[in-house]
Amino acid sequence: MTDAHYDAVVVGGGHNGLVCGAYLAKAGRKVLLLERRAEVGGAAVTREFADGFSVSACAQWLQQLHPDVESDLKLSRHGLELAARDLDTIALAQDGAHVTIAANGVSGAALSDRDAERYARFSRQMFKFARLLARVSERRVPQLTEAGWRDRIAMLSLALGMKRLGRADMRDLLRIGLINIYDVMEEHFDNDLLKGALSLDATLGTHLGPRSPNSVISFLHRRMGEVFGYRGPALVRGGMGGLSQALAAAASACGVEIRTEVQVTSIDAAADGVSGITLAGGERIRAPIVVSNADPKTTFEILLGLANVEAGVARRVHNYRMQGNVAKLHLALDGLPDFVGLDESQLGQRLVVAPGMDAMELAFNAAKYGEYSPNPVLDISIPSLSDDSLAPAGSHVLTALVQYAPYSLKAGWETGKEAFTQLAIETLKRYAPNLRETIIASELLTPVDLEREFHLGGGHWHHGEIGLDQLLVARPFPGASRYAMPVPGLFLCGAGAHPGGGVMGLAGRNAAREIIAHKPGKSRT
Amino acid sequence: MAKNYDAIVIGSGHNGLTNAAYLAKAGLNVLVVEKNPYIGGATVSRQLHEDWLYSNCSYVCSLLRPEITRDLELPRHGLQIVPYGGSLSFCSNGDHFGDYPDHERQYREMARHSVRDANAYERYAADVMKQTRLIRRFLLSTPPDPTSLKLRDLREMKRMKDAFTELGEEGLADALRFWTMSIGDFLDEYFETDVIKAHLAGSGIIGTALGVYSPGTAYVLLHHYMGDVDGTVGAWGFARGGMGAVSAALAASLQSFRGEIRVDAEVEQITVKRGRVTGVALTSGEEIKADIVVSNLDPKRTFLNVMDSKDLPAEVVTKARNFKIRGSSGKLNIALDGLPSFNGIPSDSPLMHTDMHVLDSLERMERAYDDWKSGTWSQDPYVDMLIPSLVDPTMAPPGKHMMTVFVQYAPPKVRGEEWSDADRDAFGKTVIDQIANYSPDFKDLILHCEVRTPRELEAEVGLTEGNIFMGELTFDQLLFNRPFPGYAQYRGPVTGMYMCGSGTHPGGGVMAAPGANAAREILLDLRRPAMVPEAYADD
Amino acid sequence: MDQLKPHDPTMMRQTPFHSRVARACEINQWDDWKGYTTPLAYTEVEQEYFAIRNSTGVFDLSPMTKYHIGGPDAEAFLNRVMTRDIRKLKPGRVGYTVWCNDAGQVMDDGTLFNFGDNNYRLCSYTRVMDWLQWSALGFDVSIEDVTADVAALAVQGPTSCAVLKAMGCAGLEGLKPFGLTHFDFEGVELMVSRTGFTGDLGYELWIVPEQAELLWDRLFAAGKDLGIRATGGEALELARIEAGFLQAGVDFVPAEEVVRQGRSRSPFELGLDWLVDLDKGVFNGRRALLEERMHGSRYRFVFLDVEGNKPAEHSFILKGRKEIGIVTSAAWCPTAKSNIAFAQIDARYGKAGEELIAEVYYQRELAWTRVLAKCRVLRSPVFNSPKRRQTPAPDY
Numbered sequence A: 001m002t003d004a005h006y007d008a009v010v011v012g013g014g015h016n017g018l019v020c021g022a023y024l025a026k027a028g029r030k031v032l033l034l035e036r037r038a039e040v041g042g043a044a045v046t047r048e049f050a051d052g053f054s055v056s057a058c059a060q061w062l063q064q065l066h067p068d069v070e071s072d073l074k075l076s077r078h079g080l081e082l083a084a085r086d087l088d089t090i091a092l093a094q095d096g097a098h099v100t101i102a103a104n105g106v107s108g109a110a111l112s113d114r115d116a117e118r119y120a121r122f123s124r125q126m127f128k129f130a131r132l133l134a135r136v137s138e139r140r141v142p143q144l145t146e147a148g149w150r151d152r153i154a155m156l157s158l159a160l161g162m163k164r165l166g167r168a169d170m171r172d173l174l175r176i177g178l179i180n181i182y183d184v185m186e187e188h189f190d191n192d193l194l195k196g197a198l199s200l201d202a203t204l205g206t207h208l209g210p211r212s213p214n215s216v217i218s219f220l221h222r223r224m225g226e227v228f229g230y231r232g233p234a235l236v237r238g239g240m241g242g243l244s245q246a247l248a249a250a251a252s253a254c255g256v257e258i259r260t261e262v263q264v265t266s267i268d269a270a271a272d273g274v275s276g277i278t279l280a281g282g283e284r285i286r287a288p289i290v291v292s293n294a295d296p297k298t299t300f301e302i303l304l305g306l307a308n309v310e311a312g313v314a315r316r317v318h319n320y321r322m323q324g325n326v327a328k329l330h331l332a333l334d335g336l337p338d339f340v341g342l343d344e345s346q347l348g349q350r351l352v353v354a355p356g357m358d359a360m361e362l363a364f365n366a367a368k369y370g371e372y373s374p375n376p377v378l379d380i381s382i383p384s385l386s387d388d389s390l391a392p393a394g395s396h397v398l399t400a401l402v403q404y405a406p407y408s409l410k411a412g413w414e415t416g417k418e419a420f421t422q423l424a425i426e427t428l429k430r431y432a433p434n435l436r437e438t439i440i441a442s443e444l445l446t447p448v449d450l451e452r453e454f455h456l457g458g459g460h461w462h463h464g465e466i467g468l469d470q471l472l473v474a475r476p477f478p479g480a481s482r483y484a485m486p487v488p489g490l491f492l493c494g495a496g497a498h499p500g501g502g503v504m505g506l507a508g509r510n511a512a513r514e515i516i517a518h519k520p521g522k523s524r525t
Numbered sequence B: 001m002a003k004n005y006d007a008i009v010i011g012s013g014h015n016g017l018t019n020a021a022y023l024a025k026a027g028l029n030v031l032v033v034e035k036n037p038y039i040g041g042a043t044v045s046r047q048l049h050e051d052w053l054y055s056n057c058s059y060v061c062s063l064l065r066p067e068i069t070r071d072l073e074l075p076r077h078g079l080q081i082v083p084y085g086g087s088l089s090f091c092s093n094g095d096h097f098g099d100y101p102d103h104e105r106q107y108r109e110m111a112r113h114s115v116r117d118a119n120a121y122e123r124y125a126a127d128v129m130k131q132t133r134l135i136r137r138f139l140l141s142t143p144p145d146p147t148s149l150k151l152r153d154l155r156e157m158k159r160m161k162d163a164f165t166e167l168g169e170e171g172l173a174d175a176l177r178f179w180t181m182s183i184g185d186f187l188d189e190y191f192e193t194d195v196i197k198a199h200l201a202g203s204g205i206i207g208t209a210l211g212v213y214s215p216g217t218a219y220v221l222l223h224h225y226m227g228d229v230d231g232t233v234g235a236w237g238f239a240r241g242g243m244g245a246v247s248a249a250l251a252a253s254l255q256s257f258r259g260e261i262r263v264d265a266e267v268e269q270i271t272v273k274r275g276r277v278t279g280v281a282l283t284s285g286e287e288i289k290a291d292i293v294v295s296n297l298d299p300k301r302t303f304l305n306v307m308d309s310k311d312l313p314a315e316v317v318t319k320a321r322n323f324k325i326r327g328s329s330g331k332l333n334i335a336l337d338g339l340p341s342f343n344g345i346p347s348d349s350p351l352m353h354t355d356m357h358v359l360d361s362l363e364r365m366e367r368a369y370d371d372w373k374s375g376t377w378s379q380d381p382y383v384d385m386l387i388p389s390l391v392d393p394t395m396a397p398p399g400k401h402m403m404t405v406f407v408q409y410a411p412p413k414v415r416g417e418e419w420s421d422a423d424r425d426a427f428g429k430t431v432i433d434q435i436a437n438y439s440p441d442f443k444d445l446i447l448h449c450e451v452r453t454p455r456e457l458e459a460e461v462g463l464t465e466g467n468i469f470m471g472e473l474t475f476d477q478l479l480f481n482r483p484f485p486g487y488a489q490y491r492g493p494v495t496g497m498y499m500c501g502s503g504t505h506p507g508g509g510v511m512a513a514p515g516a517n518a519a520r521e522i523l524l525d526l527r528r529p530a531m532v533p534e535a536y537a538d539d
Numbered sequence C: 001m002d003q004l005k006p007h008d009p010t011m012m013r014q015t016p017f018h019s020r021v022a023r024a025c026e027i028n029q030w031d032d033w034k035g036y037t038t039p040l041a042y043t044e045v046e047q048e049y050f051a052i053r054n055s056t057g058v059f060d061l062s063p064m065t066k067y068h069i070g071g072p073d074a075e076a077f078l079n080r081v082m083t084r085d086i087r088k089l090k091p092g093r094v095g096y097t098v099w100c101n102d103a104g105q106v107m108d109d110g111t112l113f114n115f116g117d118n119n120y121r122l123c124s125y126t127r128v129m130d131w132l133q134w135s136a137l138g139f140d141v142s143i144e145d146v147t148a149d150v151a152a153l154a155v156q157g158p159t160s161c162a163v164l165k166a167m168g169c170a171g172l173e174g175l176k177p178f179g180l181t182h183f184d185f186e187g188v189e190l191m192v193s194r195t196g197f198t199g200d201l202g203y204e205l206w207i208v209p210e211q212a213e214l215l216w217d218r219l220f221a222a223g224k225d226l227g228i229r230a231t232g233g234e235a236l237e238l239a240r241i242e243a244g245f246l247q248a249g250v251d252f253v254p255a256e257e258v259v260r261q262g263r264s265r266s267p268f269e270l271g272l273d274w275l276v277d278l279d280k281g282v283f284n285g286r287r288a289l290l291e292e293r294m295h296g297s298r299y300r301f302v303f304l305d306v307e308g309n310k311p312a313e314h315s316f317i318l319k320g321r322k323e324i325g326i327v328t329s330a331a332w333c334p335t336a337k338s339n340i341a342f343a344q345i346d347a348r349y350g351k352a353g354e355e356l357i358a359e360v361y362y363q364r365e366l367a368w369t370r371v372l373a374k375c376r377v378l379r380s381p382v383f384n385s386p387k388r389r390q391t392p393a394p395d396y
Helices: A015-026 A067-072 A113-137 A149-164 A167-176 A181-188 A192-203 A215-227 A240-254 A296-304 A311-319 A357-368 A413-429 A447-454 A506-517 B014-025 B066-071 B103-113 B115-136 B151-165 B168-180 B183-188 B194-205 B217-225 B244-256 B299-305 B314-322 B362-373 B421-436 B454-461 B513-525 C018-024 C045-054 C074-081 C129-135 C160-167 C209-222 C233-243 C286-295
Strands: A008-011 A031-034 A046-050 A053-056 A082-084 A089-091 A099-102 A105-108 A257-259 A264-270 A273-279 A284-286 A289-292 A326-333 A350-353 A377-381 A396-403 A439-445 A490-492 B005-010 B030-033 B046-049 B052-054 B081-084 B087-090 B096-099 B236-239 B260-262 B267-273 B276-282 B287-295 B329-336 B355-357 B382-386 B401-408 B446-452 B497-499 C029-033 C036-041 C056-060 C065-070 C094-100 C106-116 C119-124 C142-145 C151-156 C180-185 C188-193 C202-207 C228-230 C299-306 C316-319 C322-333 C338-346 C355-364 C367-378
Touching: A008 A015, A008 A273, A015 A031, A015 A067, A015 A240, A015 A289, A015 A506, A046 A240, A046 A326, A046 A439, A053 A326, A053 A396, A067 A506, A089 A192, A099 A192, A105 A113, A105 A192, A113 A149, A113 A167, A113 A181, A113 A215, A149 A167, A181 A192, A181 A215, A181 A357, A192 A215, A192 A350, A192 A357, A192 A377, A240 A257, A264 A296, A273 A289, A289 A506, A296 A311, A296 A490, A311 C129, A326 A413, A326 A447, A357 A377, A357 B362, A377 A413, A396 A413, A413 A439, A413 A447, A439 A447, A490 A506, B005 B014, B005 B276, B014 B030, B014 B244, B014 B287, B014 B513, B030 B287, B046 B446, B052 B401, B087 B194, B096 B103, B096 B194, B103 B115, B103 B194, B115 B168, B115 B217, B115 C129, B151 B168, B168 B217, B183 B194, B183 B217, B183 B362, B194 B217, B194 B355, B194 B362, B194 B382, B236 B244, B244 B260, B267 B287, B287 B513, B299 B314, B329 B421, B329 B454, B362 B382, B382 B421, B401 B421, B421 B446, B446 B454, B497 B513, C018 C036, C018 C209, C029 C233, C036 C233, C045 C056, C045 C228, C045 C233, C056 C209, C056 C233, C065 C074, C065 C129, C074 C119, C074 C129, C129 C142, C151 C160, C151 C209, C160 C202, C160 C209, C180 C209, C188 C209, C202 C209, C209 C228, C233 C322, C233 C338, C299 C322, C299 C355, C338 C355
Parallel strands: A008 A031, A008 A289, A031 A257, A089 A350, A289 A490, B005 B030, B005 B287, B030 B260, B087 B355, B287 B497, C056 C228
Antiparallel strands: A046 A053, A089 A099, A099 A105, A264 A273, A273 A284, A326 A396, A326 A439, A350 A377, A377 A396, B046 B052, B081 B236, B087 B096, B267 B276, B276 B287, B329 B401, B329 B446, B355 B382, B382 B401, C029 C036, C056 C151, C065 C119, C065 C142, C094 C106, C106 C119, C151 C202, C180 C188, C188 C202, C299 C338, C299 C367, C316 C322, C316 C355, C322 C338, C355 C367
16 A cells, blocks of 8 residues: 555546646645556547557547636646647538538538528527536536525526527527427528538437437537637647647646556445545555546446445446447548548548438437448548648548447447448548548547547447436436535546536536535535 | 407317317307317317217327316216226237236236336336426416516416426436436336337327437326326326217307307418407408407417418517427228237237237337338337227227227328328228237228328318327427417417417327416406416325 | 246236135135235134234235345345345344435335345335345346245244144244244245244244145144134234334335325334444445434334324324324224324424324214324334243243
8 A cells, every 4th residue: 555645536537637637736635647548638649540640549629628727727838739720610512512611601512692691690599509508517517406605606697698698599599408400400401411510510429310309409518619719620739649748747737646557446435435546456545535537337337336336326327328329430541532622721621421411310220229320420530631740741641430330239349340441431432532542551449449448438438428318417417416426535527527528628627626625524515 | 240259269179179168158259160060170089980980080088187177067068088097018929018007917917027127117107207297287387488577477487496496406307317318218227128118118209200219208208197087197098989079078168158169160361450360261251350369270370371471470480480290190090890809918808998009119119210200101110009999889889899090100291292192001001911910800800991191180180290289299399488489378479369279388189278278368368367277286 | 038928817816825815714805915815804803913912823924025135245235235234144044124215215124034155035015126126236146036936924923932833843942033944844944034023922934835735734733722813914914003013105105116205214214223324334325314314304203102092093193283293004002902103203303201192083973073182102112022032932
């Protein structure tokens, strides 16, 4: 047993773990952060998947990092640099009649003026709604029935925010807040590519199709990035690992002790709370507070053990929906493929293959029955166009999120993986006919691979479904929605906690605030 | 010289009749106009084959608010509801799951499939009942406008908030989960057996253009659980004489208050002058004057067919256009030469008197929905079939039987095209083949079969796109959003114009609550004493 | 999945003793107990009741829900489920226990038999498979419903030990309360535990269903001269109230079946503090019970001795004019000659000896009378026979 005494141990060096640790250390806590891999970052890492070719292995866009986190932790001083920002989203058409969604509006050959006009209005309204959601996300979810003064103020300000939307927008929010993106798109737009691309934002990384109710809230969840100052996706220089390195540097500067390549095998707890953690090899580290950056299932089922919580909690954990649906494709290219109708500057934008909502819904149908989509939808990036550190000169890397690829594939991923890789490449080929000739190496990370590589339970990057039944007071589950878990001293700081997934840093920061305000002995805060 | 009325109700569906009855009871001179030669809308008993009576639209009764039944003296006017307990699902392996009304018998039957599920049902029933109690108290009340600061709205909002906070912090979160979850995910938290989950999931999709794995379907389940028969919450019954008996009793009640009904009187337009309604113009050219016009039609027909867009705010026209009313179901009404036999069910089993279903897994149900999404009727359809003639001797000649078959899913259009007669027949054949999988002698007993697709429902009953609830039951169209935000308190955008159909809160099903709630608002505007009963306390 | 069995559509159940029970039930008073046909009374309730108190009453308790719990983690699992420290329950012993949900609200009570080697039997009134299975997450245990595989008789009363010895259970007098032992019975194992629901000397017999009828016959033959008598549900109900035993669904609502917030009860609120060990480690409900210990309970469970002889069934309990609680079980107790009521009252009231008022309604020939009966809070149940604890068991 080590004698060093810590105020808190953070298990897992994902971006939220780093953020949480940094804030705790800033507040004067002695913090130890433990990471199983050789480098910190969790799902925000850069991966060399072929000789000289690197990509952001999991999350590929930076589009939601909260500006307070960035400035509080002085991330640019610690090396965070963007290779590109405010990128457009280009919805690909096989015939080259693409639709471009930019911060200042939409455009495209086949796009009607009416759609363009409506998009401007739609976009403004969504921004207002997302701003409200952002207010909720920037703090812990309020206690509703036993509200203290802090919660009362928060609720009041939320109610005021609602009122400030104006009557028409408030009514619209109350109307569409719980429904599907499909119907909302149908109300507004005609163009299939536009509807498809926006629906992709509503369903990416979830077990939802465009027709699934709750997809509007997941759309707004993504749109929060705009509120945080992102007028489009950004690329971190050196890949997402660049962000994590900056966070690690910031955390270290605040005084966080970071240890990598150490595997936490258990969070140690007795009836009255946690006492520390145990490492592989048997080393035990004591601390009155353990902060888990792992997903809720891993935290409870593997690290803590369901036997150490009460059965109702075990039931909640068991019922937590967390099965990923996205695979990640990495291609090493010896040249830039020709995409029909796109020039080089456009190739550096965010490209999506989502040819209409019905096609997406069909793609989703398969996932419901444990099959991968016969016609998957893709979210594509060629980051090497703006960042020459990722590939040898003249060569490029292409990365794509490929959806839907259910974690529990009936046929099994051992057999399904190669076929799905080819399917994804074939799908891309429809838009870039000479793609195959440029490929020199490829890799597909299925949800099962993501689980193994990045310890994302179920291969789910949001650490659990983003559905209203698992958000706000129900994230990750009722009775555990305010970072403090039902085991005294145990906190959750990852995407499984409010406000959920996406590289925002808010879960980590909010959790740190809760821990700082936490008074030991009071089991409920 | 045509007589002047205080109020005209367009459409003699059960809500129109209820609304008219309350207005007449309050002393108004009321006329109900009906396009069809018979009253009742979708609450009818039709004699379409010899001596058989078909409840050819709605077919069973639970939601009809007991407060209204009693208040309008419907039993005195001939209504008798005979409860039938339980329900049944067939399995493709020849077995079945019987949901008996007796608690212990249900346990034994469930335990035959899974002891754990049988025990989990206790918790499931309690948890669903918690949510049911939450909604039941708001059925007979006007939804508040959440954007309003009027005392009445604030009071109603507070009542809602109190109902939720009464649940406690964790209970509140659970309510939020329940209201936003799919019925499939919800059932997965309780049960392990496919057929039990499929059986219980049926109530989450009936009448709804959603699948068992669509979030929001757990709420739809409530919509089928929130009724009661004689105080037994969730129970269902037959109206003796078919569902037309409900309309007949309502009409008799209306007439006892000197209200009038005219059939074969189709409204061409609601006439409006200077922002006020003046009456209705019939397709016959006749005009009838009244200061109040109440529409029992669905919101699309109300605002897009019988009202002139120049009389309406543009916003309302847009909202009506965007109103979601996709049909999802069809119906077969079948005259049978005798009682069909069903696999594994003795002919004298009490289960024969109940709802019988055929799909035995959530996956099959979800796939049935996938067919609807791609614009076809389900190839492996879900059916809810009943043989009311086993209970009600008035439905068929002795020894013969009448079977009502509700079918899900059937799209409003077939791959974007109108239904053709050939489509309809193919749909009917799909359903009959499905039933025959579980009943070997079924086909041979068919004497007459009426097949109703969304097309027929729209053409005859006037339900746009064949949606039986006059609008989908998704959150954008529930409570203060039904039919549209800002118009959920039964008042239309034109002075003197009101809505009372299932397109208003609390929605579809033979509930009569929208009609009664609308009457309450009208009487309030007229400064007349309140007539409409309050909901009974704690169930 | 299990092979689906063809079934009788009514699926009505009879206990393994049914042929004997049916013969003994001379007044046709039957009840449905969890789907089993069981007698409310065999001949006359008073006689049956006094058999329990004066000689030996035999009650067929086969419908009691019974689970076998085994596997390497069985002890740890049960310790997490139960509020008591199960590690203290030695092999060969039986424990009375309750279990709670996470909110610290009682789901049921029951008896737990430790057969050794991580093999247990849990006997309860309600069915708890669902909760046991959820509780089993994270444990290596197997849980099996063995209700139909075990025939059970309660043999209760002052001559019960003598009867059983006469039947061949040699040395049974040495069995301590809550102990269990085994005998050979016609080549099969007869398990005898010194447990019961009557507050007197008594045993429960457990055997495979195939030998049930023979057991009944031998038992009644052995007890012929010792006043043995079959007793039905109503006599047992009197005995349990007299002895102060709670009944799920009557004296509390099983916590996970509660619909209305706040209608369930904690063990503290049911007077079962002695069954809660807050220091034993994690168990279901511990956090909530700790909070309750800190902040106080809402209700108090009390035994009341009610003035007069009219059972205070469903009565409101008043303090002065203020309504402070309700009665859940009540009976005139013939041995103690007391009019006993179980009540749940506002926790601020009900200290031993306190005088309260029960609002009793009773009817005689269609005339209802309302009595504001004085009642006194008792320290303990009125029937508390020393024979229940004596070892060796006394010969009547």
